[in-house]
Amino acid sequence: MKVLHLSHTPLVGAPGQICAALREQGVDARWAVLKPENYAGLSFQLDWRWDHHLDEILAFAEAADLIHLHNYIDLDCNDFAPLDFRQLWVQGKPLVRHLHSTPALISRYMGKTEQEVLNCPIPKLVIAQYPERFFSRACIVPNIVARAPASPDRTGKPLRVGYAPSNFRSARISRWDTKGYPETIKTLKRTQASLQKMGIPLELDLITQVPHLECIARKANCDVFIDDLVTGSYHLNTLESLSQGCATLTHLDGRIQTMLAELLKRSDFPALDVRLENLQTVLEHFARQPELARALGAESRLWMQAHWSPSKMAQHFIAAYATITAYPGQAFEERFNPSPAANYRIRDHFDQIWLGRHASWPKLAPAWLTAIKHGLANGFRRLGLKL
Structure with missing residues (x-):
């Protein structure tokens, strides 16, 4: 079977991991990226670049x-011309849209509009994370992470905690497009200072704007890794950290836990459910007994x-592909009825809880003061000085 993956952006390397896992199962899977520029100083391993390998891709x-x-590719997308997705659809070419x-x-x-996105007729897959609660007729598929090499032995060393956010937005600014960076950093530094007063060491590795391979190597040398403590969903960061052998902290709301149990047919997903407001207590406990x-x-x-x-997770894609090629253009069965009551249970209830938690999060300096501090810090760095 031959499968071509197309994306506008690198999508934190997720399509490449899927293709690698599929190839191990005998599927000839390739990935082409339209805009290979990496965001936030990150870089990911790519396969084909649209501007360099057009003939091979076509x-x-x-x-x-x-x-x-x-994600952003629908039947009307012209960014990948001369590929015409609407014409391929009419001709009966099996297509799937992965959200x-x-x-x-x-x-x-x-x-x-959001309704236009929901109305797209292409059969849909959705990652087994927070977006699934918005797409009732999408088939849930996992993100895939490569097998990790053995991590360094840290026996007897102080606890090392890692944190590698992909964006720096406040926890209060966005319901989903945030990792709570400023609030989490403030809590980490407060925890480190508190432990220092008690004579207990705590090492922090704050990983930002580095190539993905460097990030993975630094994760492997951490005992605890932090993902997203604010929204209620894990991310690819959690899967990588668990694979590297880190005790991994992320907040898993009730919907995420239910969905993971349905996907895995088991309820022992090993990430530790920790909210931002409980982070200091948990880290102080681990700092006292890092083993x-x-x-x-x-x-x-x-x-x-x-x-x-990867071999087990690839089966979810292979099963979805079998359905799509057998019934091109046919939507997957509805996983939940998007009625007002169901939407409240699946989405709105957890949105309200998120809003109610804001008061317990660390207070931040005004945005104008933060901007001045950042400007001064950047100016001093350019001069080779420190604030």
Whole structure:
């Protein structure tokens, strides 16, 4: 089977991981990126670049049994001309659209309404994270992470905590497009200072704007890793950290826990459910007994090898592809009825809880003061000085 993946952006390397796992299962899967520029100083391993490999991409598209479109690509998308997705659709070419974001974010990027995004007739896949609660007729598929090499032995060393946010927005600014960076950093520094007064060491590795391979290497040398403590969803960061053998902290709301149990047919996903407001308490506990964190990390690594391996996760895509090629253009079965009551249980209830938590999060300096501080810091760095 030949499958061509197309995306506008690198999507934190997720399509490449999927293709690698599919190739191990005998699927000839390739990935082409239209805009390979990396955001926030990150860089990810790519396959084909649209501007460098157009002839190969078009030839592969012609021979492909299925075209796997990511996030912003619908039937009217002309960014990948001469590929005409509407014409391919009319001709009966099997297409699938893989959603990585909420309808609100996708609609803003595309200049369409949220309803237009939801009405797209292409059969849909959705990542097994927070976006699934917005797409009732999308088939849930996992993000995939490569097998991680053995991590360094940190026995006897002070607890090291890692944090690698992909954006720097406040927890209060966005419901989903945030990792709570300023609030989390403030809590981490407050925790480190508190432990220092008690004579307990805590090492912090704040990883920002580095290539993905460097980030992975630094994760492997951490005992605890922090993902998203504010929104209620885990991300690719969680999967990578668990695979690296880190005790991994992320907030998992009730909907995410239910969905993971349905996907995995088990309820022991090893990430630790921690909210931002509980972070200091949890880290102080681990700092006093770092070997406990290392034991949890070792168990997490083994769990990922057994239950979230690339070969096992690839089967979700292979099953979806079989359905799509057998019934091109036919939507997947509805997973939940998007009635007002169901929407409240699945989305609105957790949105209200998120709003109610704001008061317990660290207070931040006014935006104008933060901007002045950043401007001064950047100016001093250019002069080779320190504030």
